[in-house]
Amino acid sequence: MIAYAEKYKGIHPGRVLKRELKKRSLKQRPFALSIGEHPQTLNAITNERRDLNTALALKIESKLGLKEGSLVLLQAFYDIKKEKEGRNTRTPDFSILRKSLFWDTDIEKIDWKGKYKAVIRRVLERGNALEKNEIxxxxxxxxxxxxxxSMNDMTTSP
Known part of the structure; x- marks a missing residue:
């Protein structure tokens, strides 16, 4: 198992599970029902929108004949990778940022990483000192x- 884990270290276990199901020509819905799980749960895991808990991992490993703990280990490595990347702070502190700064959008749905330029500009233009410090x-x-x-370059160019 260690060689297996090393090969997939840091990859979401759902991706590995999806590949395993495809390799065995198993459809997600019937497989989920065969282990007593909701198909939506398995779908969320294989699409990496949900983490894999230990109880479900054990059911899947048993049904597929995988070594016990292999998917749990992959989840642990994935969690370590997320922690190191700082994904536990995917959003700024909302207690500091006023929602009125982002009046034209839902603050909970902002792509903070992808739209960082627009967010930074908005806070620099309209935010107070605390908000600027948080950004x-x-x-x-x-x-x-x-x-x-880049903002200064835009204002000084003709």
Missing amino acids: SRFYGAKKVAAVTN
Whole structure:
């Protein structure tokens, strides 16, 4: 199992499960029902929208004949990778940012990583000192400085 885990270390166990089901020509829905789980649950796991808990991992491993604990180990490695990447802080502190800064969108649904330039610009233009500090903490001083410089370039060019 260790060689198996090393090969897939840091990959969501749902991706490995999806591949395993495909390799065995098993459909997700009938497989989920055969282990007494909701098909939606298995679908969310195989599409990496949900983590794999130990009880379900044991059911899947038993049904597929995988070594006990292999999927749990993959989940643990994936959790370690997420923690190292800082995914536990995917959003800024909402107690500091006013929702009125983002009046035109749902603050809970903002793509904070993908739309960082727009977010930083908005906070720099309309935010108070606390909000600017939170954005600097969340994105880092270098990223905020780069956006600030691009904003300055836009105002000084003809």
